Amino acid sequence: MKDKNKMEVPLFDLTRQYEKLRKDVLKKMDAVFTSGNVIMGSNVKAFEMEIAKYLNVKHAVGVANGSDALRISVHALDIHEGDYVITTPYTFFATASSIVLNGATPIFVDVEEKYYNINLNEVENVLQTHPKKEKIKAVIPVHLFGKTVDLERLENISKKYKVYIIEDAAQSLGSVWYYNTSEKKFSGTVGDLGIYSFFPTKNLGAYGDGGLIVTNNDRLADRVRKLRVHGATKKYFHDEIGVNSRLDEVQAAILRIKLKELDNYIEKRIKKAKNYKDLFEEKKLYKYLDFPEYFDDRTHVYHQYVITLKNSTERDKLANFLKEHGIGTSIYYPLGLHMQKCFKNLGYKQGDFPVTEQASKNTLALPMFPELMKKEQQYLAEIIKKFYKNH
Ligand SMILES: Cc1ncc(COP(=O)(O)O)c(C=O)c1O
Incomplete structure (x- = not known):
């Protein structure tokens, strides 16, 4: 149905x-x-x-x-x-x-x-x-x-x-x-x-x-x-x-x-970042995830809005749950460059870059573009809340 x-x-x-x-x-x-x-x-x-x-x-x-x-x-x-x-x-x-x-x-x-x-x-x-x-x-x-x-x-x-x-x-x-x-x-x-x-x-x-x-x-x-x-x-x-x-x-x-529209687009992205922050705080999602701070001074232009899950085992489950509910996400980046096959000759190994390795497992990019609607962000925050209620 x-x-x-x-x-x-x-x-x-x-x-x-x-x-x-x-x-x-x-x-x-x-x-x-x-x-x-x-x-x-x-x-x-x-x-x-x-x-x-x-x-x-x-x-x-x-x-x-x-x-x-x-x-x-x-x-x-x-x-x-x-x-x-x-x-x-x-x-x-x-x-x-x-x-x-x-x-x-x-x-x-x-x-x-x-x-x-x-x-x-x-x-x-x-x-x-x-x-x-x-x-x-x-x-x-x-x-x-x-x-x-x-x-x-x-x-x-x-x-x-x-x-x-x-x-x-x-x-x-x-x-x-x-x-x-x-x-x-x-x-x-x-x-x-x-x-x-x-x-x-x-x-x-x-x-x-x-x-x-x-x-x-x-x-x-x-x-x-x-x-x-x-x-x-x-x-x-x-x-x-x-x-x-x-x-x-x-x-x-x-x-x-x-x-000519770039400044306007950036202002809109900054506003979306604020909406996300307000919604996540309102729903107390900071218990489960960290999200970018809100900067209105342009030191962040929110090309991507990337959250970090406190529990990395939940990342893919959350992405799937959001997908089931019609929400697109992406992972930037699922494998650090030091572990890429083509760079094997450089001699790096697992464990060399702990922050990168952790981030490749526990970060998730959420929808972010100037025309994203507030009701869409509200829906997304509700679905994330629902995910943590169910798990
Ligand atoms: C950090 C970074 N560097 C370089 C590039 C390469 O740009 P392009 O896709 O235009 O070749 C990208 C684009 O995805 C990028 O995100």
Whole structure:
């Protein structure tokens, strides 16, 4: 029998947003097609300028996706075989594969409890004590789920240990950090290079793939621009070997429309995070799970809303229970990168990164997108409450 109280609550829904943007998007797409200028046209240029202005950064270079943005960034810093790069094992695969694709070796460092960003104390410890410390060229921190890593400390680490920083801000576009001087900077803009992804689920999502590299360094900007077009500064004249990784003109046109809405989207996500917190507190769910704090100062832009279960044996049961009740969830990430088959040769073993390993068993991402409705969040909180009543 059909349960008439059952609601369908997707983890993410692009169609609700499209309803509002449809007219604009179709008009802009038509203009691109009519112009016949479908590769690296005026929209790519304009978008690069507009987003550089938004982020208060000197250069923004569009590329095909966030994974390429990372790979090109590592390349642009001349990191290659024999070099080492510190990063987190609790992230999307591309953060670490970008290092290996350039011939270098990742050194994983565990994450902090609660927000799962790279543990900067451990980073410093590795920079001081690793047997190959002279060969460590860079650190790639990830502003995971949209929570900003301490940017001021990253800058200090870079200066103190003379290492490059490539910020993986794929999930955190629009998030900020407040310096002691009360100056405010955007995640992604402090490192030598910063990267973003416009994968459709991201806070600024395209209708396909897209990525961006930003920098304040003129030389690196030129290098990155060259690397995205097969290493050529002039068509068919190649200074070095690069790749084909251009931001699509149609996607750039769409991103220009959405960039105007980005602050509005972020405000809405922050509001959803507050709703979740209020609901979980009201239902006393903190007995069973930890959930992200509510920050209205943009130090978290809630790309994902990830809860941590106190009892890890219940995670998959809760996910299934929510699914039975029409609610979508996801696990970011079910296996730390240090335990991935393809990184076996790095020699890591189970137990090396306890916080990562625990998080891969007891975290669960709940529905989070700007158009998520309050009644859907209420329903979700009721179903979680019901789960704990039954168990
Ligand atoms: C942390 C992180 N880095 C890199 C990427 C790669 O971005 P893309 O999917 O655009 O290649 C993603 C996207 O999922 C990500 O979440």
